[in-house]
Amino acid sequence: MNKKFKQKNRFTRRGFGHSLFAFSAYPLISKRINASEKADVIIIGAGLAGLNAALNLEQEGYKVIVLEGDDYVGGRVKTLELPTGNINLGGQTIGPYYARVRDIANSLEVPLINPSSRIKMGNYVNGELVSDRDWSKSNANKTVGEEREVQPVGLEYFYLSKHNPLPDVESWLSKSMSDFDISIYDHLKNSGASEEALRIVSITANVHSIQSASALAYLRDLKRLEWGIPKSKDKNTTLYSTSSSSGLTFSEVKGGTQRLTEAMAEALKGEVRLNQLVKQISMSKQDCEVTSIDGKKYNSRYVISAVPLSALRNIEINPGFKLVQDDIIKYSSHSNTLRVFLEFSSAFWDDDIGNPSLYTDTSIERVFARRVGGEDISLLDCWVNGNGAYRLDQLSKEDLGIFVLRMLEKIRPSTKDKLKVIDMHSWSKSSLSGCCRHVYSAGQINDWASQIAKPHERLYLAGEHTRSIENGMEAAAKSGERAAFEILERDS
Structure with a gap:
């Protein structure tokens, strides 16, 4: 972790003063600890979405407090430091069209390098x-026809790219595409995949299960990733190899992707409060109160949740979500x-x-x-x-x-x-x-996709799971920007 950031969050000038005078000024300090802190916006989650929301709001003059339940900045953008070198646990690479992520890295002078x-x-x-x-x-290859020429790890892309009905990425929400909101298994089977190919894809797919995950959401992500990349006749092509040969560049953050979120936290005027796990959000017509698990209270006019749905469902929210949004929070599927x-x-x-x-x-x-x-x-x-x-x-x-x-x-x-x-x-x-990523199950998109990012009272929602077009880190960054702009528009 960046040493400056680490010191900023653990050894602030205020914290040092408290330790010096803790005995003589105990009643005063106790009062300060129990008193609520105030901001224009409280952001829950110091991942890419939450930090980008905070940067955008601060740029417009808003006072922001970012609460992070863990002891590090980044959320699922996390880098593991090993004796052999740093390796990313989330946020593996920066895609060719991750414009926001690249702009953030450039503006904060975070170096990007070519992947190995x-x-x-x-x-x-x-x-x-x-x-x-x-x-x-x-003889171990039990696939049939054209499949035999495709490496097992490439069968998923081979079939989904060959049988993608979406004319463009925006069309995934149109009613004409709702027939493809079926399981990945059924879509591949309808496309001619053999039982052996289906068995192999069930291992490589980054979903909880191809028998239940929606093919339409997968096809959307693939269409966005393929944008601007010419088709290849090579059956074993991948998005990475095709885009690289087309002059499009994948990048990595030097030292690990978490260096990017640490730089974003450093750029904030206010602190990121680590180890502040939120247990409750209460909202009135005028303001909000956020309570952490240790009893500390924060007051604001708005709240942005930038945590996964698997974490949001553990927070008591008053008044609670209604109807479809309540179902989304409670029953969304996730992959590990x-x-x-x-x-x-x-x-x-x-x-x-x-x-x-x-x-x-x-x-x-x-x-x-x-x-x-x-x-x-x-x-x-x-x-x-x-x-x-x-x-x-x-x-x-x-x-x-x-x-x-x-x-x-x-x-x-x-x-x-x-x-x-x-x-x-x-x-x-x-x-x-509690998960790696949100996954739409078959049949959910028509009812859920238009509601998943909808503001609730004074609570705004961000995170990769709210994405519509972009994916990966770019989706997270865009969602934070969107939530910030929704608040700015409400105040305008």
Whole structure:
């Protein structure tokens, strides 16, 4: 964490003065602690959405207080510091069209760098270890027709890009597209995917389950990502490779994406209050009162919630949400991502198929070889999505580490005695976010999408889950900007 920011939030001049005179001025200090603080806007959540809302409001002269329940700034934009280098747990890369995120980085002089080159994945499918070169002709490849030419990790994009009915990204909310608000499984099956392809995609898709997640929301995200990128005839193309060859640039934040949100917090005139988990929001016709779990109260004219719905549903809100919005808060689905990071003592992949990265149809799903801080492979990243991640969450950290090592040794004997677990992370284990991302279930979009970002009384909603067109970090940044502008418009 940025040292200046860390000191700013833990050792402020006010806090230092309190520690010096705590004994002699105890009654006065006690009164200050119990008294409520006032601002124009209280923002709950110091992630990308909340911080961008705060910056926009401060620019217009509003007094803002940002409350963060965790002990760091960034929310799901989080960077893990490992002995092998820093790795992003959320906010992996900055896409070519992340205009707001790039503008924020440039204005705050946060350096962006080119990502390391991607590493092709080998495969462990149907009990066989197969290189990417041999996959199309392998007996382990049970897919059919054109599918056989596609690597398992690319089948999802192969089918969804080939069978995307959206003429443009804005049309995903039109009634003419509502027939595609079906499960990803059903859409792929209707598009001709074989049962084996469906089984493989169920492992790679970043949703809780392709049997329940909406295809329409997925198609929207894909259409936005593809904008301006020419179609490729290569069946194994990816968005990353196609955009790069077209001169469009993906970027990373030097030192990790969390450096960006720390810089945003530093740029604020007011502090970000860490460890201020909110338990209640009460609103009248004129103002709001926000109460943290430790009893501290904050008063404001407006509140912006920039936390995931999985966290918002744990806050008591008076008056409460009504009808559709209440259902959205209570019943929205979310996906999880679990990752286990491993060191290796030697290049074991040279002793088998030559691919350091591996797609598997087992419970450990995928293993990415990462280049952190250079072109040399420095660690392995076991990545599990959706319901598979939730199942592995039932294990203790120690048991999970043992399980991953044993599974890798079983499917890839060359790893025996060459791997060591150095860290792990699961978003569902976070008591605050409880998830990696919001996912629309099939059939929800027609009723929910137009209501998910709608202001409630004096409470405004931001966060990636409120997105309409953009995705990823750009969606989060835009949502914070939108919520700020909604307040400005109300006051105008």
